[in-house]
Amino acid sequence: MSIRGKARIAGAYEHPDRKIPDKSVAQVHAEVALGALADAGLTMSDVDAYFCSGDAPGFGPVSMADYLGLKRLRYMDSTETGGSSYLIHVGHAAAAIAEGKCRVALITLAGLPRSQRPPRASAAPLAPEAAFEQPFGPTTVSMYALAARRHMHEYGTTSAQLAAIKVAASQHAQYNQNAMLRTPVTVAEVLDSPMISDPLHRLDCCVVSDGGGALVVVAPEVAASLPRQTVNVLGHGESPKLTEGGRIDLTYTGAVWSGPRAFEEAGVTPGDIDYASIYDSFTITVLQTIEDLGFCEKGKGGAFVADGSLLAPHGRLPFNTDGGGLCNNHPVNRGGMTKVIEAVRQLRGEASVPVQVPDCEIALAHGNGGSLGTRSAAATLILGREDW
Amino acid sequence: MTAELPAPAPSVNPETREFWAATARGRLLLKRCLDCGSVIWYPRAICPECASLRTEWFEASGRGRVYSYTLNHRGEGAYSGAEPYVLAYVELDEGPRLMTNVVEVGAGLAVGLPVEVVFHDTAEGTALPRFRPAAPAS
Numbered sequence: 001m002s003i004r005g006k007a008r009i010a011g012a013y014e015h016p017d018r019k020i021p022d023k024s025v026a027q028v029h030a031e032v033a034l035g036a037l038a039d040a041g042l043t044m045s046d047v048d049a050y051f052c053s054g055d056a057p058g059f060g061p062v063s064m065a066d067y068l069g070l071k072r073l074r075y076m077d078s079t080e081t082g083g084s085s086y087l088i089h090v091g092h093a094a095a096a097i098a099e100g101k102c103r104v105a106l107i108t109l110a111g112l113p114r115s116q117r118p119p120r121a122s123a124a125p126l127a128p129e130a131a132f133e134q135p136f137g138p139t140t141v142s143m144y145a146l147a148a149r150r151h152m153h154e155y156g157t158t159s160a161q162l163a164a165i166k167v168a169a170s171q172h173a174q175y176n177q178n179a180m181l182r183t184p185v186t187v188a189e190v191l192d193s194p195m196i197s198d199p200l201h202r203l204d205c206c207v208v209s210d211g212g213g214a215l216v217v218v219a220p221e222v223a224a225s226l227p228r229q230t231v232n233v234l235g236h237g238e239s240p241k242l243t244e245g246g247r248i249d250l251t252y253t254g255a256v257w258s259g260p261r262a263f264e265e266a267g268v269t270p271g272d273i274d275y276a277s278i279y280d281s282f283t284i285t286v287l288q289t290i291e292d293l294g295f296c297e298k299g300k301g302g303a304f305v306a307d308g309s310l311l312a313p314h315g316r317l318p319f320n321t322d323g324g325g326l327c328n329n330h331p332v333n334r335g336g337m338t339k340v341i342e343a344v345r346q347l348r349g350e351a352s353v354p355v356q357v358p359d360c361e362i363a364l365a366h367g368n369g370g371s372l373g374t375r376s377a378a379a380t381l382i383l384g385r386e387d388w
Numbered sequence: 389m390t391a392e393l394p395a396p397a398p399s400v401n402p403e404t405r406e407f408w409a410a411t412a413r414g415r416l417l418l419k420r421c422l423d424c425g426s427v428i429w430y431p432r433a434i435c436p437e438c439a440s441l442r443t444e445w446f447e448a449s450g451r452g453r454v455y456s457y458t459l460n461h462r463g464e465g466a467y468s469g470a471e472p473y474v475l476a477y478v479e480l481d482e483g484p485r486l487m488t489n490v491v492e493v494g495a496g497l498a499v500g501l502p503v504e505v506v507f508h509d510t511a512e513g514t515a516l517p518r519f520r521p522a523a524p525a526s
Contacts (some may be wrong), residue, residue, distance in 0.1 A: 009410035131408075132430035133487045135468035137460070143473045145458035153456070153499040197475075198459040245436040246429030246484025248477070250456055370435050374487075 002265050007094035007384065008223040008230035010346040011040025011216030014322075014337075016163040016178050018329060020210040021115040026067050028110035028212050033068060042066075043105060044068060049075035051093060052354045053085035055212075055332045064108070073358075074325050075102040081377035082369025084238070086215070086337040088379045091236030100333060103219045110166075110212030111332025115376035129243075133374065141205060141282070143373025145197035147282040150250040152199065154299065159199050161302035163190035166203050167324050168310040169280065171201040173323025174354035180207045181327040204283040206325035206335065213337040215344075223386075230349045235267070235361070235382035237261025240260045242375050253285075253368055254378030255292035266382035268362055270294040272279035273382075275346040275357045276317055277339035277365040280324040282372075286310075289366055290317065293380065312355035319373075321346065321355040336367030340381065347385045361385045393473055393489055394466040397512035406445055407431050411515040414507050417447040418482055429484030450505035451522060452480040457490060457497060478519050479502055492520040 013035030020028060029052075045069050056064045057172055060078040076095050079088050086107055093105035151157050167187055173179040190203040223230040234326040239257035263269060270293060278293075280286045287301040294306040295317050304316075312318035322328045322342040343363040345351045363383045370376030400408045410417045419428040421435035422442040434441055456478035461466075467473060474490040474497065490497060491506065502522040505517035 015429060015491050057430060126399050128403075128432065129430050131400065131404060135396045135510075136475060136487055136489050136518075137394070137463055137465075137470070138475055138487065139462060139467075140409050141462065142458050142460040144475060145460070146456045146475065149458060149499065150456040194461075195459075196464065199463075200458075242436075244429075245426060248485050249430050250477070 001099060003091065003094040003098050003266065005232055006098035006220065007217050007233045008220060008386070009090070009215055009344055010218045010223055010226055010228065010230045011036040012341045013039050014213045014329065015211040015331070015343045017115050017211055018178070018180050018209040020112055020374065025111055027065065028112065029056065029064055029108045030068060030238050032110055032212045032214035033106055033108050036216045037106070040216040041228055042216060044070065044102045045072065047106045047361070048072050049093060049096060049105035050268065051077045051105060051107040051383040053078060053109065053334070054080040055109055055334060075105070081379070083281065083334040083336045084367030084369035084377050084379040085334065087340060087365060087367040087381050088238050090215060090217055090233065090340060090381055091238060091379065094233045095237060095296040096215065097219045101108065103222050105217040107215045107217070108212065109214065109331060109334060109337040112210045113208055113332055114210045138259070138373070139197065140371065141200055142149060142197040144282040145373040146199045147250040147288065147372040148199050151284065154251055155302065157249070157287065157302040159191055161306045162189050162204055162287060163187040164306045165280070165283040165286045165310065166190050169320050169324045169326040172312055172321045172355050173327035175354050176328055179323040179328040183325070200282060200284070206281050206330040208333065209325065209329050209331050210327060213331065213341050215337070217317050225373030230386050231344050232384040232386060232388060233381070234384045235262040235264070238263070238379040240375065240377045242350055247326050249375065250357035253288050253292050253297065253372060254376055255289045255366060255380065258378040258380040259293040262380035262382050267380060272321060272362050273317070273364045274360045274367065275321070275342060276319050277342065277343045277363070278319050278341060279335055279366050279368040280320060280326050281335060281368070282327070282332050285368060285372060288372065289368065293364070294365065302350070313357045316356050318355070321351045336369070336379070338368055339365045345382050347383055360386050393491065393508065393514050394470055395508045396466045396509035397514060400514065403433050408514040412508055412515060416450050416505050416517050417445045418484065419443045420446055427482045427484055428475045429486050449481050452478045452503055452519070454490060454497070454499055454503060455479040455485050456499060456502045456505055473499045486487055489518045490520065491518050496521060
C-alpha cells in the first residue's frame with residue numbers, strides 16, 4: 001500500500017515564543033494543538049487520532065489526550081525517535097488515514113528546556129549500551145564531533161565548508177521575526193566562535209529553545225471541506241541507523257535508507273525537490289544528510305554547500321528558510337516538527353517573502369533523532385502542493 | 389590536557405559481569421559468535437549479525453587504531469571540570485570499534501594513530517578500558 005495522495009497536511013503551527021518561563025509543558029502542547037487546528041479550520045472535537053513523542057508529559061499519548069479532552073480518539077501513536085519522531089508521525093498518520101482507521105490526526109510537540117529544570121532521571125531500565133559508553137564522558141556535541149572528524153578524514157571536508165551551512169541558515173533567519181538568532185554571520189565568525197568539541201564550534205550547533213509546534217493531518221475528503229490550502233503527503237520513509245555490532249560507520253546517516261523509500265513512494269527524484277527542510281542539529285548533520293539523500297555525490301557535500309547551493313530562493317537546494325535549528329528554533333532539542341512546518345509554509349507560498357521559493361511544488365522534510373555518533377533514527381517526507 | 393580523568397563506574401548486570409570482572413584484572417574481553425564468527429561490540433548475549441545465542445568470551449589483543457576522536461571542551465556530569473579530554477572510537481585489531489578515551493597523548497593525536505589499552509580503576513571494583521599511543525613494536 002502506498003500513502004501517496006491519501007492524506008493531506010491541513011494545519012501547521014509553530015509556537016512564536018522561544019523562552020516561556022510562565023507556562024507548563026502541557027499548556028504549551030495545548031497552545032500548539034489549538035494553533036494547528038485553527039490553521040486547519042478544525043476544532044479539538046474533530047480530532048480522532050493523536051500522535052506525540054517523548055516530550056509529551058505523562059503516560060504515552062494517554063495523559064495528554066486526557067488533558068486536551070480528546071474524547072473521540074480511535075487511533076494513538078507515541079513513536080519516540082527523538083527529533084525525527086514528528087516526521088514519522090506524519091507518515092504513520094497518513095498510513096492510518098489511508099487504511100480508514102482515522103480521519104483527523106493531531107501531532108504535538110512542546111517543551112521548556114530553557115525555563116525548566118530537566119526532569120529527574122527516569123526509573124526506566126538502563127539502555128544495554130549505557131555501561132560501554134556513558135563512563136567515557138560522551139556529550140551531545142562530542143558525538144557529532146566524532147562524525148565530523150571522520151567525514152573530514154575520509155573526504156577532506158573542512159570546517160569552513162561546515163560553516164557555510166550556518167551562514168546560509170543565518171541569511172534566511174534574518175527575515176524571520178521569531179528567530180532566536182537573526183543576525184547574518186560569516187564563515188570567519190563561525191570559525192572564530194568558541195570550540196565546543198573539536199572540530200565543532202559554538203556556531204556549528206543549533207539553538208536550545210522553549211516552544212513547540214503541531215500538525216493536523218486529514219483525509220482528502222476532510223481537506224476538501226476546509227477553507228485553507230492543504231499540502232499533499234506524497235511519500236514517507238524511516239529507518240534506524242545502528243552500530244552494527246561494532247562496525248559503526250560515522251560518515252553516513254539513516255537517510256541512505258529513509259530517503260530512497262520516500263522518493264520511491266512519491267514517484268519523484270532528488271532533482272524534483274524545489275525546497276528542502278534538512279535536520280540541522282549541527283552543521284555536520286546537514287552535510288551528511290544532503291549527501292545521503294542524493295542531492296550530491298557522497299563525500300562532495302562540502303563543495304556543494306560552500307557553493308551557495310543552500311541559499312534561498314535561487315540556490316540549487318534552498319534549505320531551512322525559517323533559519324532552521326541553527327538560527328530559528330529547536331524546541332526541546334527536537335527539530336523535526338519545525339522542519340515539516342516550514343516545508344508546509346513553502347508549499348503554501350507563506351514563507352518569508354525574500355526566501356519564498358518561486359512556484360514551490362515539491363518539498364522534502366527530513367529528520368534525524370538520536371546521535372550521529374552512535375545510533376539514530378532517520379525519517380524523510382516528500383510533500384506536494386495541493387494541486388500537484 | 390588533564391592527567392587524571394574521572395572514572396565513573398559502569399552499571400554491571402549478569403550479562404556483562406564477566407567483562408567487567410576481567411577489566412579489574414587488566415584484561416579486555418570480547419564476545420565472538422560461535423555460529424557466524426562475528427566479533428561483537430558492545431558485549432551481549434545475542435549475536436546481532438546472525439541472531440545466535442551461542443557466543444563466547446575471548447581476550448582481545450588490546451591494540452588498535454584511532455577511528456575518530458574529538459577534544460571535548462564541555463564535559464558534563466563527572467567530566468565537568470575535567471576538560472579538555474579526548475573522546476574517541478578505537479578500531480581494535482579484532483575489528484570492532486568501541487567508544488573510549490585516548491589518554492597520555494598530545495599533538496600526535498590523529499585518525500589512524502596506533503594505540504594500546506590501559507585500565508583505569510573505578511571505585512566499584514571495575515576498570516575502564518582506555519587507550520594510549522602504542523609503544524613501538526619491539
